Amino acid sequence: MPSAPNSKRIKGVSIYRPFVYGSIATPVNPDKKPPNLPPDHTHQWTVSVRGVGENDISHFIKKVQFKLHDTYANPLRMIESPPFEVSETGWGEFEIQIKIFFVPECTEKAQTLFHFLKLHPYIGDKAELELSRTQRRPVQAFIYDEIIFNEPTEAMYDLLTSRGSALIPPRARNGRGWEFTEESEASELDRLTEGIKVVQEHIKKAKETLLEKERQVAQIKAQLEKK
Template structure:
């Protein structure tokens, strides 16, 4: 019996789509404090889900739910169109639940991840960043995997260029949207640090770190052999230590 329309899956196929998520926070300027911020709040912050390099992800992601701390009014925020983000003010750090709802054609269940809101600098020159009131950015790269997607969703994920409506009226050329991609950019830029270039640098750093670990292991083994030899010499001249009961 054939599968109902819209539920037949493309067997043996896995498709992934990359995205970034995280938070950005900046301390209030004491001389230009937001008028609507509660007296105990110290920072303005934002939580977001974006495409890598701000690419469009709305063709597979329908809406995003952000679950804030219970002390916030309306702590569950549902964002139903891009940009998928929530702006707030606050004074403390907490875990934010981020729930993804895919487009109806996907026939996929929602997925959830967690991310910790960071208000204070945690690397680099921390004291200087505090003095400068620098933005604190905590961003993660992630990929969502669609295992054997249904045929309609497969077409959306892999379909060719889509023709949009013309803005110039009759006789005008239609705009062509770029083919959806799962590739990260070749080079990094100020607005996006996730790229093949940075990936290559990270692999180089991991390779060097592995070499350092191996060198330290060899050095520690040599020290251990030397100490064991010294212990044997002491046992010959001084005798074995007596264990106390």
């Protein structure tokens, strides 16, 4: 069967397009709560997939699916036009699954990403973190990434190149102040390190408790044998 027009792949060619994904969360002012806000919800937040520097990405991304925590009504949110984002309120941090679907010309499978929603600041000394909390500063957690189209179809190649090449942003921040790779990754590493320490401490205490219980059982057995 002959190939569909412009579905032939261009061998040896790779095209990448940068984008950012992540979230911004703002503490709710208890004196100015939005109407109908559940009493236990402490933050307003938005998770999104965007072009770098607000560059258009809808010419190669058809839609984006966000999978929220199961406690939310309709946790599977499909956004079929830009801006590709979901806004909600809540009190807890959790992992959000992000599934990016490409335009038909791409003929590639959807790409799945994972983002951990952050509501609280973790970067900085204690004084700075406390100031950030008291001033209810927004907490931003955005990651820079690239979608690579290896050997794209002729139709996809024409689509991508007709919009020009997107520029790679500075590693630290773009014009809107979003935090990228280094700070976000450093924060995650710090949190993982602290988490490992807590787990190790729990394991140590559990072992000590187990050893004490075994010692008590041995004493009881010894007493029973004497009777």
